[in-house]
Amino acid sequence: MPRNRKSLSRRDFVAGAGKVALGAMVAPGFPTVVSRHVLGGPGFQAPSDTLNVAIVGAGGMGMSNAEQLVSQNIAAVCDVDFGYVERSLAGRGKDNTGQPRPNGLKLQEQFGKATRYADFREMLDKEKGVEGVVIATPDHNHAVIAKAAMEAGKHVYVQKPLTYSVHEARVLRETARRTGRVTQMGNQGHSTDDARLVNEWIQAGVIGPVREVYVWTNRPIWPQGISRPVRPPATPAAPNWGTGGVRDIQGTAMWGDYPIPAGLNWQLYLGPVAEEIAFHPIYHPFNWRGWLDFGVGALGDMGAHLIDHPYWALSLTQPTSIEATSTPFGTVAIDPPPATGPRRRPVSYPLAMTAHYEFPARGTRPPVKLSWFDGGLMPPRPEVLPDSVTLNREGGVIFLGSKGILMHETYGAKPTIFPDALMQEARAVPKTMARITTSHEMNWAEACKGKGQASSPFDYAAPLTETMLLGIVALRAGQGRKILYDADTMTITNAADANQYLTREYRGGWAI
Template sequence: MKKEENNSSRRDFVKTAAVAAAGFMIVPRHVLGGPGFIAPSDKLLIAGVGVGGKGQSDLTGFARNPKAEIAFLCDVDERRAANSVKNFPKAKYYKDWREMFDKEHRHFDAVSVSTPDHNHAIITLAAIKRKKHVYVQKPLTHDIYEARVLTEAAVKYKVVTQMGNQGSSSDGSRKLTEWYNAGTIGDVHTVYCWTDRPVWPQGIPWPASKSEVPKELDWNLWLGTAPYTEYVDKLIPFNWRGWWDYGTGGIGDMGCHLVDAPFRTLGLKYPTEVECSVGSVYVDEFKRGYFPESCPPSSHVTMTFISEKQNNSPVRLHWMDGGIQPERPLELGADEKFGDGGNGVLFVGTKGKMLCDTYGRNPRLLPLSRMDDIDVPETLARVPEQEAGHYTQWVDASIAGYGKMELSSDFSVAGPLTETLLIGNLALRAFDLRLPVPNSANFRYPGRYKKLLWDAKNMKVTNFDEANQFVKRQYREGWELKV
């Protein structure tokens, strides 16, 4: 063979081999891994903080999406974590989220926070500052100030966010908005939201007896940002909701599920005024109990908004808990259920009324006979699988990246909604605020006769400065929110 032919053959061989190699390199990764294979680089690695109870169901919700992998688990109580540890055996377990963040932050992409309310903000902000996408159980935060901080931080650090009020992904909430936008009930001037919560003790004194800390629980870590106190039995895993140091009462527990529908339907933002009344607790035949550490057993909070969707007309939203309900509308039949019984939302407009259950479920016009004639087209995109899809939506959006997908309850919506609910709590705490009268052994309750005027931009009450102590609490030393 001539030298030129030999060189040509070699070149052809090299060229052919190179093409073959290139073809091998661009074979889709799902082919290499078989049908349904998702490359590790296309998965969202999630660290769960607070993995018992609702945290456990959150992780299960994420794991339904094949693109999600539960990589780390963190819980201060080994008893509460046990099921998640069993369900996700490959996930590494920690008790202290700070240690997990420090050691493992390079090995996860996102964080799910489902701790008691008082520790939401400190964990979430630490995750955001590490540019981790975050899913946070409702309410987003314990304090008004914290909600504003997280809302702004999500934008600053460009992370994908979602709050765990799954009803915001429901078809019902979108149908209510479509009916309203179509003018079906006219302009809405009044909304009632009510719940049978609390279903835990409230309006009671702090337990006098102390108990031994269970060996599986790190009590100091559970307290986190809250003032130190000795462990008491039956506070966890559920009854902490009724104490101001840890929980946010009925409105914190159910407000994000009930107020969400009118909040987004009417395009509300922040209230301008808030007032309230609370149920009484009697410790004997004549004397009312005063337990400032505990949320009231029942309450009625009224907030006024200015609706830009209605030419800046006022909308009054009534929140009722502890079994208090609004008057049944005349259009509702005697045997027809009001909301879902214990909970519900009623919109009162200039041309009619509409009603729904918790999570925006079962929307209907009143009287129900109007449902036979309603024909409003769908204009809003639906979330596949609705409430279950609330989890999938966040996983997919996190993989896509900041700003690439619309979410039902990202912090731009969840933050103002949470602030609104916590302004209601601010009114409740101010209502029962005892201040001493100078040179007197008596006390006065100046908050009781006040309608509080709210300056949303500056996050402050303008006509009763004593109430502003509840906008931002004092954190325990070493547990401050580092903005």
């Protein structure tokens, strides 16, 4: 069957039967789930009560996502390194005290029964019964897998950041709309009660109009600002202990004979990366976040958990200008060296950066300046903050209103308003937003079954991702260089050379 033809899945069949039998009125793309008592009495489990799920990228966050879905049927697991998956899975059965973890044991059982694949394309081709796909690979593979899954008729849950580039965020949003699939980005703080309190308090005007926001994180907690492993010269020169010399020594010190581990398919790991990069344990696992080829640094890693809340509560759109400054990128020499222009190129993100976004007014709401700080950099301390209150070193957000401030930690946790008199006022604000009573993952699974709406669908998550990744575009465009952004045309209007960073170069056959 051609991929652009929509096949009738068991869930679509059950949903269709329910529409006929019950006269249900439902929106396109949100099938009705027939109640168990309608089909077969109180003890009957309808086919649509359990979602058939595949996990792509199962060794890290994907395993945590899967554990939240053990009440469903994990039909397939896809990973390029099942050695890493097995090591992660082995630790799930017991907690730190040696006591059994029921969900971890269920996960081990589910993974033991699931069909295994290395290549997501083979999995999508063979697993016709899979209805939802969780994608938790390194960032550079998110978009190609998610697009293919949606076009194969699967609902998708994609770890944050949704995509590697602004262009990919646009593509995934369009694909989700075109295919009508249920989508969710893995910014789990978006489903919390605290996140809703932030919205309700801001929208009630407790701290007054907000014109400025500070956002910060302690990331990176992985290597950044370093050279790529470089083969030592055949005839080593005397050590140069200046900045450039130490940088080069660092690169050659990482060089070594690191064969690809048994069970790791390195070519599938590289996926859309255009450059042929040799395997090294500095990249996989976990550390890929700091490398330009695979991740989008601390801003990409944590922006979805932190910028999320002001973006949502203040109804922000796309920024009109962005400016970034940082410590140096990690670089390598360009080989062969060019006759003109830079002789080195960036390969790893800076140890620390700041980014300043300017957002336009929205109706009666004033313009907003949002400032991002990472790598241990902290925002200015608001005067209204009591001396006894410290800024959380792990990360947080401060909304600066005309009457006071709202501060919360990562994921929107522990929202608090200062001065205290305004906090008392906030406690009386009605809870007008519906609360989510499941995990973020189960919220998506239930939405896939037609039960409610996904908390962070791509219609929201893609513009949020675009906003945070524009900070990376500004960073790569040059130190202290303000770029002007036209969201309607997805164009940097004052720096044509910066437009290249809105997308990426793809390996042949992998472009989206």
